[in-house]
Amino acid sequence: MSAISEQKIPVLRELEPLLPANEAVIKDRIVSSIYQQAEAICRQAVKTGKPPVNLDARLDGILTSRWLGFPIMLLLLALVLWITITGANYPSQLLAGGLFWLEEQLASLFMAWGAPAWLYGILILGVYRTLAWVIAVMLPPMAIFFPLFTLLEDLGYLPRVAFNMDNLFRRAGAHGKQCLTMCMGFGCNAAGVTSCRIIDSPRERLIAILTNTFSVCNGRFPTLIVLATIFMGALVAPAYSSMLAALVVVGIIMTGIVVTLFISYLLSRTLLRGVPSFFVLELPPFRKPQLGQIIIRSLLDRTLFVLGRAVVIAAPAGALTWILANSFVGDVSVFTRLTSWLDPLGQIMGMDGIILMAFLLGLPANEIVLPIIIMGYMSAGSMLELDSMSALRTLLLDHGWTWITAICVMLFSLLHFPCGTTLYTIFKETRRARWTLLALLLPLILGILTTLLVNQGAGLIKL
Amino acid sequence: MTVNCHIVSTEPGKDNPTVRNHFIIALAGNPNVGKSTVFNRLTGMKQHTGNWPGKTVIKAEGTFYHRNRRYTLVDLPGTYSLHAGSADEQVARDFICFSRPDITLVVSDATCLERNLNLVLQVLEITSQVVLCVNLMDEAKRKRIQVDTEKLAQELGIPVVGTAARSGQGLNRLKNVLGDMVDGKIVTSPRCVVYDQELESLVQQIEPRLAIYMPNWVNRRWVALRLLEGEFNLLNHIPHNALMDYPRGEIKEDGALCLL
Amino acid sequence: MHSSLSLADIPVGSSARITSIVTIGPNRRRLLDLGLVPGSRVDSIRRSPAGNPTAYWIKGTVIALRNEDASQILVDTRGVF
Numbered sequence: 001m002s003a004i005s006e007q008k009i010p011v012l013r014e015l016e017p018l019l020p021a022n023e024a025v026i027k028d029r030i031v032s033s034i035y036q037q038a039e040a041i042c043r044q045a046v047k048t049g050k051p052p053v054n055l056d057a058r059l060d061g062i063l064t065s066r067w068l069g070f071p072i073m074l075l076l077l078a079l080v081l082w083i084t085i086t087g088a089n090y091p092s093q094l095l096a097g098g099l100f101w102l103e104e105q106l107a108s109l110f111m112a113w114g115a116p117a118w119l120y121g122i123l124i125l126g127v128y129r130t131l132a133w134v135i136a137v138m139l140p141p142m143a144i145f146f147p148l149f150t151l152l153e154d155l156g157y158l159p160r161v162a163f164n165m166d167n168l169f170r171r172a173g174a175h176g177k178q179c180l181t182m183c184m185g186f187g188c189n190a191a192g193v194t195s196c197r198i199i200d201s202p203r204e205r206l207i208a209i210l211t212n213t214f215s216v217c218n219g220r221f222p223t224l225i226v227l228a229t230i231f232m233g234a235l236v237a238p239a240y241s242s243m244l245a246a247l248v249v250v251g252i253i254m255t256g257i258v259v260t261l262f263i264s265y266l267l268s269r270t271l272l273r274g275v276p277s278f279f280v281l282e283l284p285p286f287r288k289p290q291l292g293q294i295i296i297r298s299l300l301d302r303t304l305f306v307l308g309r310a311v312v313i314a315a316p317a318g319a320l321t322w323i324l325a326n327s328f329v330g331d332v333s334v335f336t337r338l339t340s341w342l343d344p345l346g347q348i349m350g351m352d353g354i355i356l357m358a359f360l361l362g363l364p365a366n367e368i369v370l371p372i373i374i375m376g377y378m379s380a381g382s383m384l385e386l387d388s389m390s391a392l393r394t395l396l397l398d399h400g401w402t403w404i405t406a407i408c409v410m411l412f413s414l415l416h417f418p419c420g421t422t423l424y425t426i427f428k429e430t431r432r433a434r435w436t437l438l439a440l441l442l443p444l445i446l447g448i449l450t451t452l453l454v455n456q457g458a459g460l461i462k463l
Numbered sequence: 464m465t466v467n468c469h470i471v472s473t474e475p476g477k478d479n480p481t482v483r484n485h486f487i488i489a490l491a492g493n494p495n496v497g498k499s500t501v502f503n504r505l506t507g508m509k510q511h512t513g514n515w516p517g518k519t520v521i522k523a524e525g526t527f528y529h530r531n532r533r534y535t536l537v538d539l540p541g542t543y544s545l546h547a548g549s550a551d552e553q554v555a556r557d558f559i560c561f562s563r564p565d566i567t568l569v570v571s572d573a574t575c576l577e578r579n580l581n582l583v584l585q586v587l588e589i590t591s592q593v594v595l596c597v598n599l600m601d602e603a604k605r606k607r608i609q610v611d612t613e614k615l616a617q618e619l620g621i622p623v624v625g626t627a628a629r630s631g632q633g634l635n636r637l638k639n640v641l642g643d644m645v646d647g648k649i650v651t652s653p654r655c656v657v658y659d660q661e662l663e664s665l666v667q668q669i670e671p672r673l674a675i676y677m678p679n680w681v682n683r684r685w686v687a688l689r690l691l692e693g694e695f696n697l698l699n700h701i702p703h704n705a706l707m708d709y710p711r712g713e714i715k716e717d718g719a720l721c722l723l
Numbered sequence: 724m725h726s727s728l729s730l731a732d733i734p735v736g737s738s739a740r741i742t743s744i745v746t747i748g749p750n751r752r753r754l755l756d757l758g759l760v761p762g763s764r765v766d767s768i769r770r771s772p773a774g775n776p777t778a779y780w781i782k783g784t785v786i787a788l789r790n791e792d793a794s795q796i797l798v799d800t801r802g803v804f
């Protein structure tokens with residue numbers, strides 16, 4: 001009999017003599033009986049006609065084929081991002097223009113009302129500006145990305161990706177369903193961490209939890225998209241710019257996948273040693289997605305929901321940043337003091353103190369990293385009217401950004417600590433501070449090392 | 464062979480028929496059969512759905528009103544059986560087995576009913592208050608699979624409703640059936656799997672001895688079978704004394720990693 | 724009669740009937756619950772690009788198993804078409 005504490009359960013003490021030793025055989029007999037009944041019932045109640053041409057099998061034959069399986073995955077990823085970037089470009093500009101026009105109106109309202117400068121500063125330059133950037137930068141790409149992703153999800157493509165990728169995860173000593181949890185992570189890492197519950201083996205579940213942050217979540221997508229567009233996109237003719245930008249973002253995502261596999265491999269050979277457990281995955285039939293539903297749903301439920309959450313966090317963060325940037329100790333602002341303290345580290349990582357500060361302040365939500373960087377630069381003296389992407393580009397260039405800086409920021413966006421919500425979820429799911437700490441340190445150390453290498457490497461070959 | 468087993472009734476009206484106006488319905492079923500879609504349709508809520516098994520991993524509650532009754536519907540993660548493996552399946556198993564919902568609404572996939580019936584028959588071993596919703600009828604039709612819901616109801620001894628939840632087809636009927644069930648207008652006589660003689664005689668010896676160790680609502684035949692299978696862990700989920708008890712629908716949400 | 728042929732050995736496109744399952748413990752239960760009970764028919768339908776896992780048609784659904792897990796399921800190909 002099993003080692004269950006029998007003192008605690010008196011009924012077992014009484015029944016022990018009755019329970020036979022061959023539990024496993026009994027289990028088999030029970031399941032077999034149930035299945036026999038199920039079969040008998042189905043013979044009565046279910047009639048199968050001649051099945052129509054199996055389109056599923058044909059589609060599977062292509063999507064999981066030996067030669068086309070992987071290229072199609074890559075192509076779809078690139079296509080989704082390309083559509084997102086191309087489609088988001090114009091609405092983003094429009095939104096930025098509109099929101100900053102509104103800012104001017106609000107400003108003159110404040111003037112007319114005779115509001116004190118500090119109030120104007122906190123509310124307009126702090127809160128409103130941050131919100132405007134969050135909305136202009138996040139809304140359009142999300143409104144395009146979510147429906148596209150949901151389309152693939154409802155079609156039934158995700159399990160096929162897991163089927164294709166499983167061998168890599170198996171070699172890394174991880175579970176094939178980790179791939180599904182990563183897909184959830186592309187939406188939100190906190191949701192991705194919770195979805196790791198579908199993995200039976202605690203060891204493999206923990207690996208999936210610890211590496212989920214390497215899936216770029218929607219809080220980080222916009223940062224990547226904006227930076228890729230204004231730095232890499234600008235390197236080529238306008239006609240190809242969004243294509244190049246999409247490829248750069250694909251590159252970052254792929255880096256994330258490679259890092260996930262590599263860290264999973266390391267973990268399953270060190271801290272979380274073990275052999276791959278059992279893997280079963282159902283590949284459901286493809287189902288025709290309902291386009292209208294998908295668009296409404298992903299706009300209303302997901303895009304606006306995520307945006308709402310970002311706004312709630314961005315508003316106080318904007319106020320805080322403004323206050324830090326405008327409270328002076330001596331003749332230097334607190335913000336500048338803090339950032340200049342971080343500056344040396346930032347510089348060797350190819351970035352600067354303001355960027356690192358933005359990542360730190362962005363702990364509650366990655367969405368606000370870029371707005372804080374912008375605010376940091378603007379409060380540092382620049383009197384720019386920031387109403388378009390090209391203005392943003394000028395602002396960043398003015399502060400010494402090169403495309404190496406952009407690459408380092410993108411890499412650090414991929415590889416730094418998970419956001420606050422995700423860390424909290426990791427703690428809830430693992431119930432251990434040490435795993436939560438590891439989930440924080442692992443990507444952070446990796447991020448510091450990577451950006452350091454990239455920056456120093458670029459310096460060496462004089463790019 | 465069809466036998467109407469004696470099932471300890473979890474009949475809803477029992478607690479206090481005149482006052483009870485609020486009922487708890489658990490949504491059970493294999494993964495990816497449309498449980499969350501049914502849930503959204505009935506409650507008007509927006510649980511995420513997606514065409515892959517494992518989309519829902521934590522339970523969600525929603526309410527709807529029908530014929531002046533209030534229902535709390537509990538959307539659960541999908542599970543292939545009541546022998547939970549992963550954490551999401553545990554959440555489902557715990558709710559179905561130990562929270563005593565007034566009705567367990569099992570959603571199943573019309574295109575592969577046989578495998579789905581594995582779970583249905585297991586649920587029928589726990590409670591008699593079960594309604595079967597055969598979902599994805601539109602898909603089945605497309606694949607030329609005909610499910611005779613009346614025949615199925617006869618065979619299983621419980622109400623069966625065919626639906627296509629995504630387009631809302633059959634859901635009004637489903638609500639009416641749920642209403643009739645809580646009103647006591649539908650009396651079920653669930654089909655019970657009868658095992659081989661040796662097993663059945665063991666069950667008969669064990670069952671009566673369980674009485675003093677657990678409250679009356681616990682289905683002792685089911686517990687006896689699980690003990691024979693060596694699933695002693697389930698004893699941790701039920702009170703160890705006939706007089707101890709906890710309220711309906713209450714079960715602590717869990718699913719955190721416990722081993723490491 | 725026990726053949727030593729396992730599910731992992733049968734070529735894609737062919738069918739077999741399950742004779743027994745070697746796996747023990749919770750994984751055995753898992754397989755049984757998916758409908759992989761002795762006596763049921765299984766069709767091997769496709770391999771993933773890397774050759775592992777393999778997808779099988781079992782009781783109206785497609786289930787993917789890694790080859791090392793499928794090798795724990797013994798099958799008989801005689802009399803199955």
Ligand SMILES: Nc1nc2c(ncn2[C@@H]2O[C@H](COP(=O)(O)OP(=O)(O)OP(=O)(O)O)[C@@H](O)[C@H]2O)c(=O)[nH]1
Binds near residue numbers: 493498516627629
């Ligand atoms: N054609 C059709 N599709 C449906 C129907 N009901 C649900 N679906 C689709 O089936 C897929 C699965 O639905 P869900 O509601 O997420 O299934 P679930 O049972 O909650 O799945 P898990 O949470 O993973 O256990 C979704 O893509 C739905 O849109 C239906 O009646 N007909």
Ligand SMILES: [Mg+2]
Binds near residue numbers: 512
């Ligand atoms: Mg669901």
